[in-house]
Amino acid sequence: xxxxxxxxxxxxxxxxxxxxxxxxxxxxxxxxxxxxxxxxxxxxxxxxxxxxxxxxxxxxxxxxxxxxxxxxxxxxxxxxxxxxxxxxxxxxxxxxxxxxxxxxxxxxxxxxxxxxxxxxxxxxxxxxxxxxxxxxxxxxxxxxxxxxxxxxxxxxxxxxxxxxxxxxxxxxxxxxxxxxxxxxxxxxxxxxxxxxxxxxxxxxxxxxxxxxxxxxxxxxxxxxxxxxxxxxxxxxxxxxxxxxxxxxxxxxxxxxxxxxxxxxxxxxxxxxxxxxxxxxxxxxxxxxxxxxxxxxxxxxxxxxxxxxxxxxxxxxxxxxxxxxxxxxxxxxxxxxxxxxxxxxxxxxxxxxxxxxxxxxxxxxxxxxxxxxxxxxxxxxxxxxxxxxxxxxxxxxxxxxxxxxxxxxxxxxxxxxxxxxxxxxxxxxxxxxxxxxxxxxxxxxxxxxxxxxxxxxxxxxxxxxxxxxxxxxxxxxxxxxxxxxxxxxxxxxxxxxxxxxxxxxxxxxxxxxxxxxxxxxxxxxxxxxxxxxxxxxxxxxxxxxxxxxxxxxxxxxxxxxxxxxxxxxxxxxxxxxxxxxxxxxxxxxxxxxxxxxxxxxxxxxxxxxxxxxxxxxxxxxxxxxxxxxxxxxxxxxxxxxxxxxxxxxxxxxxxxxxxxxxxxxxxxxxxxxxxxxxxxxxxxxxxxxxxxxxxxxxxx
Numbered sequence: 283x284x285x286x287x288x289x290x291x292x293x294x295x296x297x298x299x300x301x302x303x304x305x306x307x308x309x310x311x312x313x314x315x316x317x318x319x320x321x322x323x324x325x326x327x328x329x330x331x332x333x334x335x336x337x338x339x340x341x342x343x344x345x346x347x348x349x350x351x352x353x354x355x356x357x358x359x360x361x362x363x364x365x366x367x368x369x370x371x372x373x374x375x376x377x378x379x380x381x382x383x384x385x386x387x388x389x390x391x392x393x394x395x396x397x398x399x400x401x402x403x404x405x406x407x408x409x410x411x412x413x414x415x416x417x418x419x420x421x422x423x424x425x426x427x428x429x430x431x432x433x434x435x436x437x438x439x440x441x442x443x444x445x446x447x448x449x450x451x452x453x454x455x456x457x458x459x460x461x462x463x464x465x466x467x468x469x470x471x472x473x474x475x476x477x478x479x480x481x482x483x484x485x486x487x488x489x490x491x492x493x494x495x496x497x498x499x500x501x502x503x504x505x506x507x508x509x510x511x512x513x514x515x516x517x518x519x520x521x522x523x524x525x526x527x528x529x530x531x532x533x534x535x536x537x538x539x540x541x542x543x544x545x546x547x548x549x550x551x552x553x554x555x556x557x558x559x560x561x562x563x564x565x566x567x568x569x570x571x572x573x574x575x576x577x578x579x580x581x582x583x584x585x586x587x588x589x590x591x592x593x594x595x596x597x598x599x600x601x602x603x604x605x606x607x608x609x610x611x612x613x614x615x616x617x618x619x620x621x622x623x624x625x626x627x628x629x630x631x632x633x634x635x636x637x638x639x640x641x642x643x644x645x646x647x648x649x650x651x652x653x654x655x656x657x658x659x660x661x662x663x664x665x666x667x668x669x670x671x672x673x674x675x676x677x678x679x680x681x682x683x684x685x686x687x688x689x690x691x692x693x694x695x696x697x698x699x700x701x702x703x704x705x706x707x708x709x710x711x712x713x714x715x716x717x718x719x720x721x722x723x724x725x726x727x728x729x730x731x732x733x734x735x736x737x738x739x740x741x742x743x744x745x746x747x748x749x750x751x752x753x754x755x756x757x758x759x760x761x762x763x764x765x766x767x768x769x770x771x772x773x774x775x776x777x778x779x780x781x782x783x784x785x786x787x788x789x790x791x792x793x794x795x796x797x798x799x800x801x802x803x804x805x806x807x808x809x810x811x812x813x814x815x816x817x818x819x820x821x822x823x824x825x826x827x828x829x830x831x832x833x834x835x836x837x838x839x840x841x842x843x844x845x846x847x848x849x850x851x852x853x854x855x856x857x858x859x860x861x862x863x864x865x866x867x868x869x870x871x872x873x874x875x876x877x878x879x880x881x882x883x884x885x886x887x888x889x890x891x892x893x894x895x896x897x898x899x900x901x902x903x904x905x906x907x908x909x910x911x912x913x914x915x916x917x918x919x920x921x922x923x924x925x926x927x928x929x930x931x932x933x934x935x936x937x938x939x940x941x942x943x944x945x946x947x948x949x950x951x952x953x954x955x956x957x958x959x960x961x962x963x964x965x966x967x968x969x970x971x972x973x974x975x976x977x978x979x980x981x
Contacts, residue, residue: 568866
């Protein structure tokens with residue numbers, strides 16, 4: 283079947299290229315139609331109370347998105363006119379300020395304290411704006427843009443939805459540079475390690491087609507996260523490039539055996555098909571392990587990237603051969619000397635000191651594991667963004683001028699007795715860090731009778747038998763103080779209404795912290811187990827997967843431990859992504875060398891000779907593959923202003939080099955020293971050698 287397919291593909295290469303290019307049209311349409319989600323908190327498990335509360339904010343309260351507009355040093359008439367204009371903006375469900383509560387004629391000092399504390403701070407005043415649609419929706423994004431166009435330079439719009447808007451704009455602005463840098467730097471890396479100036483372009487064309495196919499088929503998922511959008515193309519380029527290199531090397535090996543290059547390519551496809559299918563399984567397993575995260579962002583990245591690897595392999599088998607055959611003459615014309623150092627001396631040094639490097643392998647685990655376990659992470663999403671962004675500037679003003687670092691939304695049954703509600707509100711105000719509280723029952727007092735409460739405020743606080751309270755805290759999301767505050771607040775509110783929900787950025791982030799801490803362990807265990815099983819099946823061995831996985835895990839521990847020694851704090855998602863992706867993407871280096879080592883052992887060579895040959899044959903591919911992954915991710919890591927994206931890419935680029943160095947210096951020593959043990963715990967490890975000895979003895 284594969285042989286027949288390979289024969290057909292190589293006979294009409296231009297037709298294959300034409301079909302591949304035509305398939306880009308529906309892929310581009312699908313890519314444009316796929317929605318991008320910029321709100322990480324929406325990926326929390328839906329069964330959490332904070333997620334359920336967020337759903338109630340959306341319906342019936344239409345308050346899933348709320349922003350705060352600070353107006354500094356402007357007369358009340360300006361703010362009142364601005365309020366009226368904002369209420370007319372499509373997508374805005376409600377806007378509340380002084381003028382639709384008590385009027386603008388009343389002096390500030392005569393306004394009831396409950397309202398004055400919420401809406402005033404020195405020479406500034408604050409307006410609360412609610413939206414019809416969720417915070418990350420296109421409608422809300424457009425409404426925020428329109429609001430900003432209505433404001434002057436003394437107005438500052440804050441809130442999680444505004445943060446999402448600025449994040450989206452920044453990603454859209456930076457993404458073309460990500461792609462350009464990845465392509466240019468990858469071209470540079472491949473130009474040094476390949477013998478033709480045009481060969482890297484052919485490889486990039488094939489992978490570019492696969493990337494567009496991958497993004498086009500995301501339409502079946504409905505949406506992907508902005509993190510996936512930003513890094514998926516770069517990762518796909520980095521982890522699938524070695525498949526292209528492998529196919530071309532097989533083609534070069536087969537050329538002397540055939541008079542027609544098409545037959546040589548057909549043979550290369552047939553030979554490479556099984557190898558690439560098996561090799562890609564470890565990478566796919568690493569990405570699919572992310573799907574077991576409770577945080578659904580992992581499933582988003584995992585599915586897109588696993589699909590990308592599958593499409594990458596398919597494109598290498600189906601499209602790349604046609605591209606290479608079509609431009610075979612030009613590729614051959616522009617050949618040059620490979621600018622890669624020889625590794626024979628290094629390999630001999632490593633094998634000569636194999637016991638020293640094996641001891642080093644064991645000793646390095648101690649500081650690497652310790653550092654990896656003590657690397658600090660942060661969960662506050664605005665810390666990952668440039669601090670001069672308008673939404674961050676406005677958020678800092680909320681903290682400084684209104685002591686409003688975060689807002690909790692509490693949803694309770696409206697049937698609660700008014701006296702009980704007042705009692706609960708009074709107790710909430712006594713909690714450490716609570717600045718202000720807005721609720722319908724708390725506003726009712728001799729100073730503010732019920733008929734005085736505007737209908738707009740009633741609609742904000744009461745809907746469909748539920749009552750909403752807005753509680754402003756001086757503690758920022760993801761802090762230890764707000765976590766303790768939420769614990770106290772939850773216990774207090776649940777004592778009055780066991781079915782109450784507490785949500786908001788701080789509550790959602792608190793659940794994010796609890797979820798991510800479990801996800802990191804689960805995904806790492808699953809990725810290790812899956813790749814262990816794949817390697818065990820491929821080599822029919824118990825010890826080979828232990829050695830290979832342990833070697834790459836050492837590289838991962840070193841990579842993840844460097845921030846500890848550097849004294850830096852990294853985004854929470856980074857260790858989980860790195861743990862799965864670096865293992866899945868770079869364990870191929872170890873598999874490549876081990877496969878060749880076994881082949882040489884089966885030819886009857888000694889352990890040292892077999893490893894010298896295996897290392898010499900593998901080093902070039904390992905260096906080329908790791909350099910491409912390094913270059914593809916390095917540019918993004920250096921350029922991106924969004925620290926989540928920057929940090930993931932920088933650690934992936936560093937991890938590619940660390941894995942390559944471990945594979946070149948540590949792996950040969952460990953395999954050579956452990957070869958007798960491998961032979962006794964593997965099925966037919968030396969079988970070919972034994973067979974030849976029997977044949978030579980005349981048995």
